Amino acid sequence: MVNGSTYLRRELLIRLVRAFDAGDLRREIDRIPVKLRPKDADASRCCVYHDRAVIKYRLMALLGVSAEEETDEAKTLSEYLDEILNGGSRAEESGEAFERRVAPLSVCGPACSGCPDARVVSTSNCRGCFARPCVYSCPKNAIAVTGGRSAIDSSKCIKCGKCISACPYNAIVKTTVPCEEACPVNAIRKNERGVAEIDFAKCIFCGKCFMACPFGAVMERSQIVGVLSAMKRGEKLVAMIAPAADRQFPGTMEQLMAACVAAGFADVVEVALGAEKTTAHETAEFLERMEGEEKKFMTTSCCPAYVNLIGKHLKELVEHVSLTPSPMVYAHEMVREADPAAKTVFIGPCIAKRSEARRKGIDFVLSFEELGAILAGRKIDVMACAPHPVPRPAAATARNFARSCGVTEAVLAEATKKIPGFQLAAKQIDGIDRKTPAMLKLYAAGKLPANFLEVMACKGGCVNGPCSLA
Amino acid sequence: MEKIKVEICCGTACYLLGAEKLMNIEDMLPEECRGKVEIEARTCLDLCERENLGGAPYVRFNGSEIMDRATPERVISRILELVEGIG
Numbered sequence: 001m002v003n004g005s006t007y008l009r010r011e012l013l014i015r016l017v018r019a020f021d022a023g024d025l026r027r028e029i030d031r032i033p034v035k036l037r038p039k040d041a042d043a044s045r046c047c048v049y050h051d052r053a054v055i056k057y058r059l060m061a062l063l064g065v066s067a068e069e070e071t072d073e074a075k076t077l078s079e080y081l082d083e084i085l086n087g088g089s090r091a092e093e094s095g096e097a098f099e100r101r102v103a104p105l106s107v108c109g110p111a112c113s114g115c116p117d118a119r120v121v122s123t124s125n126c127r128g129c130f131a132r133p134c135v136y137s138c139p140k141n142a143i144a145v146t147g148g149r150s151a152i153d154s155s156k157c158i159k160c161g162k163c164i165s166a167c168p169y170n171a172i173v174k175t176t177v178p179c180e181e182a183c184p185v186n187a188i189r190k191n192e193r194g195v196a197e198i199d200f201a202k203c204i205f206c207g208k209c210f211m212a213c214p215f216g217a218v219m220e221r222s223q224i225v226g227v228l229s230a231m232k233r234g235e236k237l238v239a240m241i242a243p244a245a246d247r248q249f250p251g252t253m254e255q256l257m258a259a260c261v262a263a264g265f266a267d268v269v270e271v272a273l274g275a276e277k278t279t280a281h282e283t284a285e286f287l288e289r290m291e292g293e294e295k296k297f298m299t300t301s302c303c304p305a306y307v308n309l310i311g312k313h314l315k316e317l318v319e320h321v322s323l324t325p326s327p328m329v330y331a332h333e334m335v336r337e338a339d340p341a342a343k344t345v346f347i348g349p350c351i352a353k354r355s356e357a358r359r360k361g362i363d364f365v366l367s368f369e370e371l372g373a374i375l376a377g378r379k380i381d382v383m384a385c386a387p388h389p390v391p392r393p394a395a396a397t398a399r400n401f402a403r404s405c406g407v408t409e410a411v412l413a414e415a416t417k418k419i420p421g422f423q424l425a426a427k428q429i430d431g432i433d434r435k436t437p438a439m440l441k442l443y444a445a446g447k448l449p450a451n452f453l454e455v456m457a458c459k460g461g462c463v464n465g466p467c468s469l470a
Numbered sequence: 471m472e473k474i475k476v477e478i479c480c481g482t483a484c485y486l487l488g489a490e491k492l493m494n495i496e497d498m499l500p501e502e503c504r505g506k507v508e509i510e511a512r513t514c515l516d517l518c519e520r521e522n523l524g525g526a527p528y529v530r531f532n533g534s535e536i537m538d539r540a541t542p543e544r545v546i547s548r549i550l551e552l553v554e555g556i557g
Contacts, residue, residue: 002487002488002490002491007487007488010486010487011487011523011524011526014483014486014523015523036524249482249485250480250485250490250493250511369486372482372485372486373486375482376481376482376483376485376486376518379481379482379514380482381480381481381482381513381514382482383480383511383513384513469485469486469490470490
């Protein structure tokens with residue numbers, strides 16, 4: 001979905017690729033903020049200078065540097081670029097500072113509007129009516145009418161919203177803090193200065209705040225410059241296209257694969273081939289786990305935001321998580337088996353995949369947006385590409401991993417092959433929200449009415465991931 | 471009467487910047503207009519390079535008139551004007 005903030009992000013990405021390819025990025029990058037907002041242009045924020053400051057942080061994120069890492073505010077984008085291109089001082093370490101530095105999300109302070117705390121307020125639409133349904137509907141006696149208008153006592157209000165639906169004049173509204181409301185684990189909060197801040201010890205990188213913020217203040221830390229430079233150095237990069245790519249671009253999966261090769265990848269594989277292996281192993285694991293009389297269940301492991309949720313917040317579920325590697329990991333192993341020198345680039349719609357990729361040794365992760373920017377910068381139209389010759393397309397059940405219920409259906413189909421008439425008691429959580437952790441706790445305590453639990457952090461599955469295009 | 475020609479740029483840049491929503495414009499047109507308009511999805515028209523990237527997505531009417539920052543609502547409204555012979 002294109003809106004003002006996705007538009008800017010994509011425009012910047014395309015400009016970055018074009019400048020990189022023109023061999024001009026070092027000179028150009030500090031000029032982009034000014035070019036996009038010249039002094040007499042209309043500003044999106046208070047003035048063009050504020051716009052430029054925000055664009056600078058966005059470009060930093062595209063270079064892979066988070067706003068949180070900034071130590072010298074005067075440091076220019078070209079200085080950051082030099083550091084990155086020269087390998088810089090990015091030695092492997094560990095600990096809290098390191099976790100923050102490798103976190104795939106970042107908040108751009110100057111972009112954050114510091115939304116006022118969520119509350120229910122009566123507006124000037126109130127007519128001070130006689131029936132006063134708001135007063136009568138309030139379970140906490142928090143509403144009084146004074147001076148011909150209703151007023152809500154925020155110390156008593158529990159934000160239940162009953163008055164909102166009771167008012168025939170639509171006079172009562174609820175204000176929200178979109179990032180806080182979207183976060184399933186309370187990991188994003190305003191700090192003492194009123195600016196949103198992510199607690200990386202809690203964050204599961206689901207990307208819900210990234211999608212929710214109307215100011216585009218939550219940014220994704222990109223690896224695109226790393227990919228472009230490796231390509232330029234002539235390294236063998238193999239693109240691994242996630243099954244969610246289906247219908248993200250105009251054209252077919254095979255045409256998209258051809259577009260990747262045209263864009264400079266040495267080779268390209270479908271991650272769905274890895275999903276075939278995940279299906280086989282996960283089914284075998286499931287059947288093995290279910291042996292015996294004891295009441296047990298297994299839950300899926302291919303959604304990295306869900307795996308992060310369990311790892312950071314729901315230790316009681318750890319033993320139920322499938323140990324089968326994700327399709328991305330299998331695809332990576334297949335590529336490395338064929339050529340141990342190949343560098344792998346996972347291309348998908350997911351932010352959390354970046355944290356999984358780092359743990360599992362995948363070299364780079366690009367989003368569909370970033371791949372799109374490379375294709376746009378290099379003037380490659382997917383529709384105009386002749387289909388890439390593939391030995392065989394991946395199985396339909398494997399390509400379907402990107403949709404909610406896809407894993408369940410694949411495991412059921414595989415199990416039925418082994419055990420005719422096999423019955424699977426499956427339950428799906430299609431998209432996680434603030435209520436999900438509590439529900440999962442109940443499931444862990446034995447309240448799951450099933451033995452197979454599929455959880456996808458994004459509603460509808462990966463196809464609706466935070467970095468999806470369509 | 472000659473048909474009104476509408477070319478929608480589906481080059482990757484335009485696609486990323488919003489042309490995706492223009493793909494099914496034909497279905498959004500009023501029934502009586504459909505026969506009078508010829509809508510074509512084109513590969514990159516090169517306008518993002520020649521004009522300005524920040525103007526994408528681009529749509530071209532009758533081979534010469536260019537609309538930048540095209541949205542389904544604006545394209546449809548322009549088609550209706552052209553059908554009625556305004557402007």
